[in-house]
Amino acid sequence: MPYFSMVSMLSLTNKRILLGITGGIAAYKCAELTRLFAKAGAEVRVAMTQAATEFITPLTMQALSGNRVSLDLLDTEAEAAMGHIELARWADLVLVAPATADFIARVTHGQADDILSTLVLATNAPIALAPAMNQAMWADTGTQSNLRSLRERGFHIFGPGEGAQACGDIGLGRMLEPEQLIEHSAALFEVGELAGLRFVITGGPTREAIDPVRFITNHSSGKMAYALAQEAAAAGAQVTLISGRVNLSAPETVRTLDVESAEDMLTAVMENISDASVFIGVAAVADYRPRLQAEEKIKKDGENLTLELVKNPDIISEVAKLEPKPFVVGFAAETNSIVENGKEKLDKKNLDLLFANNATETFNSDSISVTAITPDNEFELATANKNVVAREMLKLIAEKVKG
Numbered sequence: 572m573p574y575f576s577m578v579s580m581l582s583l584t585n586k587r588i589l590l591g592i593t594g595g596i597a598a599y600k601c602a603e604l605t606r607l608f609a610k611a612g613a614e615v616r617v618a619m620t621q622a623a624t625e626f627i628t629p630l631t632m633q634a635l636s637g638n639r640v641s642l643d644l645l646d647t648e649a650e651a652a653m654g655h656i657e658l659a660r661w662a663d664l665v666l667v668a669p670a671t672a673d674f675i676a677r678v679t680h681g682q683a684d685d686i687l688s689t690l691v692l693a694t695n696a697p698i699a700l701a702p703a704m705n706q707a708m709w710a711d712t713g714t715q716s717n718l719r720s721l722r723e724r725g726f727h728i729f730g731p732g733e734g735a736q737a738c739g740d741i742g743l744g745r746m747l748e749p750e751q752l753i754e755h756s757a758a759l760f761e762v763g764e765l766a767g768l769r770f771v772i773t774g775g776p777t778r779e780a781i782d783p784v785r786f787i788t789n790h791s792s793g794k795m796a797y798a799l800a801q802e803a804a805a806a807g808a809q810v811t812l813i814s815g816r817v818n819l820s821a822p823e824t825v826r827t828l829d830v831e832s833a834e835d836m837l838t839a840v841m842e843n844i845s846d847a848s849v850f851i852g853v854a855a856v857a858d859y860r861p862r863l864q865a866e867e868k869i870k871k872d873g874e875n876l877t878l879e880l881v882k883n884p885d886i887i888s889e890v891a892k893l894e895p896k897p898f899v900v901g902f903a904a905e906t907n908s909i910v911e912n913g914k915e916k917l918d919k920k921n922l923d924l925l926f927a928n929n930a931t932e933t934f935n936s937d938s939i940s941v942t943a944i945t946p947d948n949e950f951e952l953a954t955a956n957k958n959v960v961a962r963e964m965l966k967l968i969a970e971k972v973k974g
């Protein structure tokens with residue numbers, strides 16, 4: 572059996588697959604199927620009918636998918652974790668494999684009498700069925716009429732294959748192999764513009780401790796970095812976001828690492844930078860930190876308090892020194908001579924691209940106005956919402972990285 576193609580790997584990155592398992596002997600192949608989806612960068616959540624649990628255990632599927640398995644519509648604990656409607660909305664694709672003749676018949680008639688048929692009814696995502704049944708059941712006019720009706724309603728039918736069956740018969744009705752199901756699923760998605768690229772993005776402010784209750788920080792909200800992370804993941808990139816403390820949450824498709832200080836951020840970046848194609852330093856990193864962090868709260872004894880500050884490591888410059896180095900993108904929030912100061916930073920830090928912006932307008936704002944500066948060019952991007960601008964920035968990065 573040929574291994575699945577590179578294109579499948581790319582188009583399944585960050586995709587959310589709801590794998591429905593019904594009660595057929597081929598259910599055992601779902602272990603391998605889940606492993607292959609994960610290998611292609613997809614996230615898998617599993618819903619099983621009662622009969623399916625006779626063929627493969629929910630524990631196996633939980634261990635392989637890394638997520639709790641949905642078994643029962645009336646399970647209050649599972650509903651509290653991710654309710655069935657939320658799960659139906661979460662999916663980019665619902666794949667039912669194996670799909671028994673009984674399940675196909677129930678779905679044809681719009682029944683919602685267990686967790687899986689309910690999810691199929693409730694989702695707006697594309698639905699694919701991988702039939703698996705005895706060859707006579709497959710050939711039966713009832714099954715064929717159900718499948719015709721489902722195809723007309725837009726269901727995708729993957730297979731079945733032909734060959735020896737568990738019952739001893741030979742003919743059509745075998746569930747396709749996991750690699751084939753991966754190929755068919757991948758073909759339903761476009762390959763994103765950033766597929767195959769790994770991004771490391773820093774965002775938010777750093778906090779530099781003075782004592783256990785006080786710190787030095789700045790006004791960065793993280794909005795620009797989170798917009799870039801979200802848009803890069805949506806375009807198919809694998810994204811690691813290293814974030815200072817902010818009140819935002821990134822989509823599940825973004826791997827987020829929370830840090831506090833500039834030194835923590837540097838450590839997290841260096842631990843995650845190998846194999847990155849692109850590094851984007853959006854974080855407003857504190858340039859200095861107190862030389863000493865008091866172990867106890869500093870008392871207000873005198874009229875003045877003098878803090879000695881020492882320089883923090885320059886994270887982006889460290890990344891730009893790596894051999895080989897990723898494509899390195901910086902930001903500069905300036906209050907005056909915005910483009911001139913931006914150019915100076917691009918040069919001094921050995922960056923490939925820098926987005927200079929007006930510090931008095933950008934911090935914590937939902938929109939941004941930037942000048943893109945490269946070693947040999949500079950131009951403005953249209954002022955817009957940070958997600959819209961993030962898409963333009965990523966287009967530019969993709970052009971430069973892909974050549």
Ligand code: PMT
Pocket residue numbers: 773775790791792793794795796833851852853854855856857858883884885886887888900901902903904905916928930933934935936
């Ligand atoms: O978070 P938001 O509210 O959405 O605001 C967005 C933003 C204003 C934070 C963002 O648009 C921005 O401009 N970020 C960079 C802030 C800045 O002025 O950085 P800088 O000039 O100190 O540093 C230049 C570059 O070096 C940046 O890419 C920065 O991440 C990096 N740097 C700086 C210092 C340091 N010790 N390590 C670094 O990596």
